[in-house]
Amino acid sequence: MPASESELLHSWHHNARAWIDAIRTGAIESRREVTDQAILLAVLSQQPEHVLDLGCGEGWLLRALAKRAIDAVGVDGDATLVEAARAAGSPAVHLASYEELVQAKVDIGSGYDLICANFALLHQDIIPLLTTMHALLVPGGKLVIQTLHPWSTAAGVYQDGWRQETFAGFKGQWQPMPWYFRTLSSWLNALDMGGFGLAGLQEPQHPQGVGPQSLLLVATRRSVFGRRLD
Numbered sequence: 001m002p003a004s005e006s007e008l009l010h011s012w013h014h015n016a017r018a019w020i021d022a023i024r025t026g027a028i029e030s031r032r033e034v035t036d037q038a039i040l041l042a043v044l045s046q047q048p049e050h051v052l053d054l055g056c057g058e059g060w061l062l063r064a065l066a067k068r069a070i071d072a073v074g075v076d077g078d079a080t081l082v083e084a085a086r087a088a089g090s091p092a093v094h095l096a097s098y099e100e101l102v103q104a105k106v107d108i109g110s111g112y113d114l115i116c117a118n119f120a121l122l123h124q125d126i127i128p129l130l131t132t133m134h135a136l137l138v139p140g141g142k143l144v145i146q147t148l149h150p151w152s153t154a155a156g157v158y159q160d161g162w163r164q165e166t167f168a169g170f171k172g173q174w175q176p177m178p179w180y181f182r183t184l185s186s187w188l189n190a191l192d193m194g195g196f197g198l199a200g201l202q203e204p205q206h207p208q209g210v211g212p213q214s215l216l217l218v219a220t221r222r223s224v225f226g227r228r229l230d
């Protein structure tokens with residue numbers, strides 16, 4: 001695993017407690033006001049029955065889906081977050097890093113009709129993970145990704161590359177997190193290479209806001225890309 005990618009997951013081991021507090025106290029305004037609702041509606045609008053939440057964190061989305069009688073399974077690479085999700089009422093949460101998923105070291109089930117990743121694809125080489133998720137979806141299944149909006153976060157450099165989140169302004173002790181900035185075309189290429197076709201793109205924003213709070217991509221599992229996969 002490249003150094004930045006292991007540092008990324010390591011930062012979550014360090015930041016897990018502070019993250020749980022931030023999420024459960026509603027401390028992140030953009031989530032409270034815009035992006036939580038956006039991903040939830042995007043998932044619900046697909047009317048899924050069996051959902052995998054990839055990089056589920058402390059599990060807020062699992063709980064929101066379970067409340068609506070949707071069978072939701074989570075997976076995350078941080079043990080503290082997985083434990084918090086289970087303790088908050090989601091028994092089906094697996095502990096596995098993305099690398100372990102790609103190497104099929106952990107069985108997290110299959111036959112999902114939707115997989116979502118809410119601000120959870122932060123590493124560089126996402127194509128092997130997307131290909132792995134492709135195999136866990138039913139034919140025609142959906143992938144819903146919400147991520148940092150490339151134009152809102154570019155800060156003058158619109159080019160793929162590693163950045164650093166310092167969590168300035170967040171309460172508590174945080175370790176900086178490396179994350180990989182991806183342009184819009186880079187996102188679309190990665191989906192294509194992973195075997196997905198773009199089905200929808202949203203740029204959720206606050207009605208009084210001046211720009212998008214996120215980029216939300218809905219993609220359909222393709223049966224064929226180069227070779228037949230199912």
Ligand SMILES: C[S@@+](CC[C@H](N)C(=O)[O-])C[C@H]1O[C@@H](n2cnc3c(N)ncnc32)[C@H](O)[C@@H]1O
Nearest residue numbers: 009012055056057076077078097098118119120
């Ligand atoms: C910004 S949090 C989002 C959590 C959750 N999806 C939410 O909406 O609150 C990113 C999540 O990705 C997980 N993650 C990051 N890199 C990972 C990796 N390599 N393997 C497994 N999980 C990873 C972290 O543990 C963390 O829970």
